[in-house]
Amino acid sequence: MSIDFQVQATAGEARAATLRTSRGVIETPVFMPVGTGGTVKGIRFEELESPELDARIILGNTYHLWLRPGIDTIKAGGGLHKFIGWDRAMLTDSGGFQVWSLGALRKITEEGTEFRSHVDGSLCFLSPEVSMEVQAVLGAEIAMVFDECAPGEATRDEARRSMELTLRWAQRSKDAFDELQTAVPPPPLADGRSGRLANAKPSPLTLLPVGEGKQNPLGTPTQRQALFGIIQGAGHLDLRRESLERTAEIGFDGYAIGGLSVGEEKHLMMEVIEDIAPRMPFPKPRYLMGVGTPEDLIEAVARGVDMFDCVLPTRNGRNGQAFTSRGKLNIKNARFALDQNPLDESCSCSVCRRHTRAFLRHLYQSGEMLASTLLTHHNLAFFLDTMKRVRQAIRSGQFAEFRREFTEQLHCGLE
Amino acid sequence: MSIDFQVQATAGEARAATLRTSRGVIETPVFMPVGTGGTVKGIRFEELESPELDARIILGNTYHLWLRPGIDTIKAGGGLHKFIGWDRAMLTDSGGFQVWSLGALRKITEEGTEFRSHVDGSLCFLSPEVSMEVQAVLGAEIAMVFDECAPGEATRDEARRSMELTLRWAQRSKDAFDELQTAVPPPPLADGRSGRLANAKPSPLTLLPVGEGKQNPLGTPTQRQALFGIIQGAGHLDLRRESLERTAEIGFDGYAIGGLSVGEEKHLMMEVIEDIAPRMPFPKPRYLMGVGTPEDLIEAVARGVDMFDCVLPTRNGRNGQAFTSRGKLNIKNARFALDQNPLDESCSCSVCRRHTRAFLRHLYQSGEMLASTLLTHHNLAFFLDTMKRVRQAIRSGQFAEFRREFTEQLHCGLE
Numbered sequence: 001m002s003i004d005f006q007v008q009a010t011a012g013e014a015r016a017a018t019l020r021t022s023r024g025v026i027e028t029p030v031f032m033p034v035g036t037g038g039t040v041k042g043i044r045f046e047e048l049e050s051p052e053l054d055a056r057i058i059l060g061n062t063y064h065l066w067l068r069p070g071i072d073t074i075k076a077g078g079g080l081h082k083f084i085g086w087d088r089a090m091l092t093d094s095g096g097f098q099v100w101s102l103g104a105l106r107k108i109t110e111e112g113t114e115f116r117s118h119v120d121g122s123l124c125f126l127s128p129e130v131s132m133e134v135q136a137v138l139g140a141e142i143a144m145v146f147d148e149c150a151p152g153e154a155t156r157d158e159a160r161r162s163m164e165l166t167l168r169w170a171q172r173s174k175d176a177f178d179e180l181q182t183a184v185p186p187p188p189l190a191d192g193r194s195g196r197l198a199n200a201k202p203s204p205l206t207l208l209p210v211g212e213g214k215q216n217p218l219g220t221p222t223q224r225q226a227l228f229g230i231i232q233g234a235g236h237l238d239l240r241r242e243s244l245e246r247t248a249e250i251g252f253d254g255y256a257i258g259g260l261s262v263g264e265e266k267h268l269m270m271e272v273i274e275d276i277a278p279r280m281p282f283p284k285p286r287y288l289m290g291v292g293t294p295e296d297l298i299e300a301v302a303r304g305v306d307m308f309d310c311v312l313p314t315r316n317g318r319n320g321q322a323f324t325s326r327g328k329l330n331i332k333n334a335r336f337a338l339d340q341n342p343l344d345e346s347c348s349c350s351v352c353r354r355h356t357r358a359f360l361r362h363l364y365q366s367g368e369m370l371a372s373t374l375l376t377h378h379n380l381a382f383f384l385d386t387m388k389r390v391r392q393a394i395r396s397g398q399f400a401e402f403r404r405e406f407t408e409q410l411h412c413g414l415e
Numbered sequence: 416m417s418i419d420f421q422v423q424a425t426a427g428e429a430r431a432a433t434l435r436t437s438r439g440v441i442e443t444p445v446f447m448p449v450g451t452g453g454t455v456k457g458i459r460f461e462e463l464e465s466p467e468l469d470a471r472i473i474l475g476n477t478y479h480l481w482l483r484p485g486i487d488t489i490k491a492g493g494g495l496h497k498f499i500g501w502d503r504a505m506l507t508d509s510g511g512f513q514v515w516s517l518g519a520l521r522k523i524t525e526e527g528t529e530f531r532s533h534v535d536g537s538l539c540f541l542s543p544e545v546s547m548e549v550q551a552v553l554g555a556e557i558a559m560v561f562d563e564c565a566p567g568e569a570t571r572d573e574a575r576r577s578m579e580l581t582l583r584w585a586q587r588s589k590d591a592f593d594e595l596q597t598a599v600p601p602p603p604l605a606d607g608r609s610g611r612l613a614n615a616k617p618s619p620l621t622l623l624p625v626g627e628g629k630q631n632p633l634g635t636p637t638q639r640q641a642l643f644g645i646i647q648g649a650g651h652l653d654l655r656r657e658s659l660e661r662t663a664e665i666g667f668d669g670y671a672i673g674g675l676s677v678g679e680e681k682h683l684m685m686e687v688i689e690d691i692a693p694r695m696p697f698p699k700p701r702y703l704m705g706v707g708t709p710e711d712l713i714e715a716v717a718r719g720v721d722m723f724d725c726v727l728p729t730r731n732g733r734n735g736q737a738f739t740s741r742g743k744l745n746i747k748n749a750r751f752a753l754d755q756n757p758l759d760e761s762c763s764c765s766v767c768r769r770h771t772r773a774f775l776r777h778l779y780q781s782g783e784m785l786a787s788t789l790l791t792h793h794n795l796a797f798f799l800d801t802m803k804r805v806r807q808a809i810r811s812g813q814f815a816e817f818r819r820e821f822t823e824q825l826h827c828g829l830e
Contacts, residue, residue, distance in 0.1 A: 039778060039785040046765060069752070069777040076753045077773055085769040337484070338491045350461060354500040358492055362484040363454060369784055370454040 002141060002224040003253060005285050011399035013278050013304035016391050019285055021141040021226075023081070023089045026056040028285065028306040029394075031297065031387045032091060033380055034314060037064045038084040041314050042376035045086055052349055053377075053384050057089040057141075059309045062134050063098035063126070067119045071137045079139035090140035091309070094131045094173070096147040096230075097258065097290070108148060110165070128172035136180045140225065144256065145173035147230040152264030159234035163243050166232045167250075174250050177227045226253035228287060231276060234259060235268045240276050254285040257305075261291045270299060277304035294323055294386050295410055298403055301390055308387075313379030318372040320364050323382050325406075326414050329357075331375065336361045349381035417556060417639040418668060420700050426814035428693050428719035431806050434700055436556040436641075438496070438504045441471040443700065443721040444809075446712065446802045447506060448795055449729060452479045453499040456729050457791035460501055467764055468792075468799050472504040472556075474724045477549050478513035478541070482534045486552045494554035505555035506724070509546045509588070511562040511645075512673065512705070523563060525580070543587035551595045555640065559671065560588035562645040567679030574649035578658050581647045582665075589665050592642045641668035643702060646691060649674060650683045655691050669700035672720075676706045685714060692719035709738055709801050710825055713818055716805055723802075728794030733787040735779050738797050740821075741829050744772075746790065751776045764796035 004020040019026040033040045033048065035058040040048060048055040060080055065071075077083030080090065099106050099113040106115035112127025131146040146169050150162035229252035233239030247255065257276055260269045273288065277300070280286045287307035288300050297308055313323060322329045324344035329336075331343075342352035343360065351360075351374045363371035386406070393402035419435040434441040448455045448463065450473040455463060463470040475495055480486075492498030495505065514521050514528040521530035527542025546561040561584050565577035644667035648654030662670065672691055675684045688703065692715070695701045702722035703715050712723055728738060737744045739759035744751075746758075757767035758775065766775075766789045778786035801821070808817035 037777075037781045037783060038774065039783050042784050044785065044788060045769070068781055069773075073753060073773060073777065077755065077771065083771075083774055083777075085771075085774065338488060340492065354460070356492065356498070356500075358484075358488060359453065359498055359500065362452075362488065362498075366452045366483055368452060368454050369457050369787060370459065372784060373459060373788070 003226040003285075005254070005283065007283070009395045011394045011397065012302065014301050014390075014394050014399050015304065015306065016394040017285070017306060019306075021057075021089045023087060023141055024056055026089060027391050029297070029301045029387055029390050030057060030307055031383045032057050032059045032307065032309040033384075034059045034061075034309055034311045035084075035086075035090075036061045036311075037068065038080070040380075042318055042372045043314075043380065045084075047377060048380075049088070053380055054388075055088070055380070055384060057091060058086065060090050060092045060138060060140060061095070061098060062092050062131060062138065063095035065092075065138060066095065066126075066134045067117050067124070071134055075137055079137065081139060089142075090138075091142040092135050092138050092140040092144065093289070094135065094144040094146040094230075095126050096131070096144075096169075097149055099126050100149040108165075110168075112146075113148075128169045129176040132173055132176035132180055136177075136225070142226045142228060142254070143177065144228050145170045145177075145230055145252070147232060147258055149259045149262060150232060150234040152235065152259075152262045152268075154234040156236055156239070159232075159236050159239050162234070163232045163239050166230065167243065167246050170229050170247055170250055174227065174229075174252070177225075181224050228252055228254040228256050228285075230256045230258040230289070231280075232259045235264050235272060237272065237275050240272055241279065244276055244279055248281050252284070254287060254307075255280045256287040256289050256307075258289045260288065261296075266296075269296075270303070273300050273305065274303045280304070294383060295407060297383070297386065298390065298406055301394075302399070302403060313383045314376050317376035317379040320371070320375065321379075322360075322375055323379050324414070325382070325409050326412060327410055329414055331357065331361050331364050331371070333361075343375075343378050344382065347378065347382060347385075349378050349385075351375075351378040351381070418641040418700075420669070420698065422698070424810045426809045426812065427717060429716050429805075429809050429814050430719065430721065431809040432700070432721060434721075436472075436504045438502060438556055439471055441504060442806050444712070444716045444802055444805050445472060445722055446798045447472050447474045447722065447724040448799075449474045449476075449724055449726045450499075450501075450505075451476045451726075452483065453495070455795075457733055457787045458729075458795065460499075462792060463795075464503070468795055470503070470795070470799060472506060473501065475505050475507045475553060475555060476510070476513060477507050477546060477553065478510035480507075480553060481510065481541075481549050482532050482539070486549055490552055494552065496554060504557075505553075506557040506643075507550050507553050507555040507559065508704070509550065509559040509561040509645075510541050511546070511559075511584075512564055514541050515564040523580075525583075527561075528563075543584045544591040547588055547591035547595055551592075551640070557641045557643060557669070558592065559643050560585045560592075560645055560667070562647060562673055564674045564677060565647060565649040567650065567674075567677045567683075569649040571651055571654070574647075574651050574654050577649070578647045578654050581645065582658065582661050585644050585662055585665055589642065589644075589667070592640075596639050643667055643669040643671050643700075645671045645673040645704070646695075647674045648687075650679050650687060652687065652690050655687055656694065659691055659694055663696050667699070669702060669722075670695045671702040671704050671722075673704045675703065676711075681711075684711075685718070688715050688720065689718045695719070709798065710822060712798070712801065713805065713821055716809075717814070717818060728798045729791050732791035732794040735786070735790065736794075737790055738794050739829070740797070740824050741827060742825055744829055746772065746776050746779050746786070748776075758790075758793050759797065762793065762797060762800075764793050764800075766790075766793040766796070 007015045007017040009016040017028045074083045099115050114125050128146040135143040147166040148162050150159045229247040231243045233243040285306045288305045320331045322343045325346040336357040339357035393399040422430045422432040424431040432443045489498045514530050529540050543561040550558040562581040563577050565574045644662040646658045648658040700721045703720045735746045737758045740761040751772040754772035808814040
């Protein structure tokens with residue numbers, strides 16, 4: 001196992017831990033900015049690394065990177081870290097959620113998921129084996145099993161069918177992953193492909209898209225990755241528990257709760273987290289996928305979750321929405337036209353130190369790229385700083401107080 | 416006069432000088448990044464201030480800022496520096512070139528220029544007096560006279576008519592400017608406007624657009640600005656000389672060559688610069704407006720120019736074009752798909768230290784904002800570093816050699 005996870009302090013179900021990877025130490029609970037296509041949209045890596053944000057781990061999307069630029073390009077670039085120029089830790093999702101999100105555009109079978117590329121319309125096929133191959137080339141510290149998601153309002157039967165499929169795919173992911181990880185990389189073959197990929201279980205369609213120009217066998221991971229399992233079961237607690245138990249039986253380096261924040265009611269989401277998180281294997285990291293608002297994060301931490309990713313701070317930032325200690329703020333609003341205050345009086349990020357709401361609104365109204373950049377920066381600073389304060393609160397035995405104060409302030413409204 | 420200009424070294428017509436302003440010392444020859452609407456597009460102020468770029472002065476566009484967010488918003492924000500959060504020097508153009516560029520959308524009379532706002536279609540009127548009022552509110556260290564431009568291929572008659580108008584407008588600009596600058600700002604009037612603006616010569620239409628909400632009389636410059644005159648005359652050297660002579664008679668803190676790089680042949684542009692620059696009043700800064708490529712800059716410096724602004728590094732960066740020491744490079748080109756080299760092997764900017772052409776191409780092809788950000792950063796780094804090397808070369812007596820080597824390398828092609 002390439003990661004080491006040590007719980008160091010608890011406060012009720014909440015826990016502060018250290019996740020060691022070969023690319024740095026990550027203090028948890030942690031928020032992972034989403035770097036879909038090899039970039040956390042709107043922000044430079046230098047900012048993510050700065051003491052102000054200090055993002056220790058970012059997420060990469062297998063689906064997006066596989067389609068564009070394609071794994072041959074990333075292999076030629078020496079793996080995802082080297083290709084994009086990020087030397088801290090990364091986690092790659094499996095593409096399962098993305099292809100599931102395509103809705104009518106994809107066809108799910110026992111073997112995997114067939115879909116049309118959103119980039120060029122070509123027919124693609126993603127399966128547990130293909131996802132593991134692609135994630136091995138990407139080379140993130142943490143890979144995820146290929147799963148299927150069920151809609152938030154899935155019936156019991158739908159949710160069971162989906163959960164059973166995810167369990168079979170989890171086993172296949174594990175098998176493919178183990179084969180890829182334990183094989184000693186052989187020397188490159190004459191055709192430029194590594195034997196490992198050439199010997200891997202063939203998928204019905206070849207890996208798509210094929211990059212332009214010469215191939216380079218570099219980029220296969222030089223060290224063992226970690227693999228996380230994903231718990232499904234929609235809003236049905238008994239299915240969730242069964243999914244957890246049977247996923248844990250397969251055995252992973254960490255466990256994620258998937259299939260939440262996909263349209264279900266928020267109280268149902270919290271019910272699932274509250275029931276499932278504390279039951280997840282104790283000495284392993286617990287990752288809640290795709291969640292959520294700052295409040296969601298605090299509440300999930302209180303229920304025992306260690307890791308989070310979400311597009312909210314980046315996507316909403318690009319759309320003019322700022323997260324602040326006193327709630328959300330839409331910079332487009334005319335009431336900010338002459339507002340000389342920073343986005344968040346309590347925030348000490350470089351955007352809040354320097355710029356007024358009036359200026360940020362002007363940038364947004366003018367369609368200036370800098371509006372997205374600055375709002376994204378502030379939002380990430382707010383999310384990452386909130387998690388830092390969460391960790392400090394847990395370690396100093398003040399988490400309950402912090403949670404109460406944070407939530408109260410969030411609801412007291414903008415000045 | 417609020418600026419002080421001291422020539423300290425020369426190499427032929429080229430000169431290295433120090434331009435002191437109340438917001439810092441600017442070493443010339445200098446390139447000014449263009450900050451049209453209160454932002455140098457695609458880059459944060461922190462990057463512009465970093466030692467790597469160290470932009471000492473940026474340009475703001477009166478036309479754009481006047482239309483959006485409008486002067487009331489900028490006044491409420493305490494002037495342009497404070498509104499945008501930039502505490503180094505700025506120069507504002509007069510809007511003359513921008514309204515001239517509107518072509519059929521504007522009507523030029525003796526009084527000024529009437530046009531439709533590109534933001535909301537409202538009827539606007541810009542004149543020497545209005546431009547000076549607006550520029551006083553913006554409060555840049557250097558303001559420009561309101562001029563009219565003639566097309567590159569203007570006939571002698573057209574060019575003379577335009578030049579004569581510009582001369583009359585130059586005198587009116589100077590008169591309005593002096594009145595605005597020398598008046599001691601009176602206390603705010605009851606209606607929230609400063610007496611200075613209220614007493615200024617009324618323009619046929621009111622200042623547009625009117626900002627939303629309450630007005631704030633702050634934002635009027637607290638110290639004297641400098642005003643530069645603009646030499647016109649299209650490609651006719653005798654008209655250019657006459658324009659220079661009569662503009663100098665009015666008397667300004669510095670002089671600019673306007674109306675170049677507007678469609679005329681490059682050799683004609685250089686002919687005008689070569690003839691006019693050395694004749695410009697010696698102890699005053701010489702500013703070549705809207706020019707140009709790195710090669711143009713070097714050649715104009717060799718002919719005696721001190722200051723430049725141009726959208727090339729920022730606009731072309733957003734469009735995927737990089738300027739390098741070996742010429743231009745279009746990152747969209749498929750030949751860069753697997754190229755593991757930086758944009759420019761000779762460049763030590765943060766983009767070239769960290770990212771490959773392959774990654775930058777991927778970002779561009781994916782429509783990622785980061786592509787624009789990184790190409791803009793590199794281009795500005797290249798322009799600003801080139802000017803730094805120009806200054807060093809002049810001061811160390813190596814300018815002729817530098818100019819030859821720089822130009823040779825530029826033409827030897829990309830590796």
